[in-house]
Amino acid sequence: xNDNIKMRALLKGEITEVKVLIGHPMETGRRKNDLExxxxxxxxxxxxxxxxGKPVLEAQWGTGISKxxxxxxxxxxxxxxxLIKVVWHDNKGQxxxxxxxxxxx
Amino acid sequence: MQRRHFLGMSLASLLLLPLQALxxxxxxxxxxxxxxxxxxxxxxxASEQPSSEIEIVAPDFAENGAVxxxxxxxxxxxxxxxxxxxxxxxxxxxxxFMFSNGADPYVVTRIKMxxxxxxxxxxxxxEHYFTASKQVQxxxxxxx
Numbered sequence: 001x002n003d004n005i006k007m008r009a010l011l012k013g014e015i016t017e018v019k020v021l022i023g024h025p026m027e028t029g030r031r032k033n034d035l036e037x038x039x040x041x042x043x044x045x046x047x048x049x050x051x052x053g054k055p056v057l058e059a060q061w062g063t064g065i066s067k068x069x070x071x072x073x074x075x076x077x078x079x080x081x082x083l084i085k086v087v088w089h090d091n092k093g094q095x096x097x098x099x100x101x102x103x104x105x
Numbered sequence: 106m107q108r109r110h111f112l113g114m115s116l117a118s119l120l121l122l123p124l125q126a127l128x129x130x131x132x133x134x135x136x137x138x139x140x141x142x143x144x145x146x147x148x149x150x151a152s153e154q155p156s157s158e159i160e161i162v163a164p165d166f167a168e169n170g171a172v173x174x175x176x177x178x179x180x181x182x183x184x185x186x187x188x189x190x191x192x193x194x195x196x197x198x199x200x201x202f203m204f205s206n207g208a209d210p211y212v213v214t215r216i217k218m219x220x221x222x223x224x225x226x227x228x229x230x231x232e233h234y235f236t237a238s239k240q241v242q243x244x245x246x247x248x249x
Contacts, residue, residue: 062200
């Protein structure tokens with residue numbers, strides 16, 4: 001588990017609410033720094049989530065997702081203790097991952 | 106020398122592999138399209154119809170375009186994917202979420218908006234596409 005990703009998964013009735021917060025600059029490639037130099041694009045392109053190893057969500061992102069991306073999604077059929085994993089890949093080939101066990105909400 | 110060349114080549118191709126695999130998945134043409142219609146074309150949206158079964162929760166007025174929270178829920182049966190676009194952003198396609206194995210067609214995320222614009226949502230359900238939109242006024246643009 002990386003420290004640049006925070007996750008929480010709460011079972012509320014039939015729905016498990018998964019919240020994900022990732023530390024990432026999400027640079028568009030259009031921003032200029034204080035020296036008027038263009039900051040190269042650096043952004044997450046792909047994020048996948050799985051429940052007990054089965055894929056549940058695939059997100060493709062462009063540069064329009066805000067810095068330090070935030071995501072909530074909902075799962076049906078998950079139980080307390082089930083394992084949710086998230087993996088991301090960015091345009092520079094960097095990757096990160098996190099996991100959370102479903103807890104009672 | 107030949108052996109070294111061979112080793113160098115194989116290492117290079119090994120390092121390249123994950124990026125190539127990613128490139129095959131990521132819809133480069135759609136995400137780099139500079140107009141919303143072009144992005145739709147690369148998402149292979151054939152024809153779309155407006156639907157009141159798509160719920161968009163976003164602010165009417167956003168003070169800071171760098172962070173605009175958007176919530177989308179589809180009540181359309183067999184929803185497979187939800188795409189979010191902002192028509193006046195330099196690259197309008199923001200994200201495409203694909204759901205499977207019991208994931209609800211629901212997402213909350215935070216996006217950048219360059220200026221006041223129409224937030225557009227496209228839902229894919231089987232071979233059909235549905236759309237909904239919401240106007241968001243932005244005070245301070247957020248597309249650096």
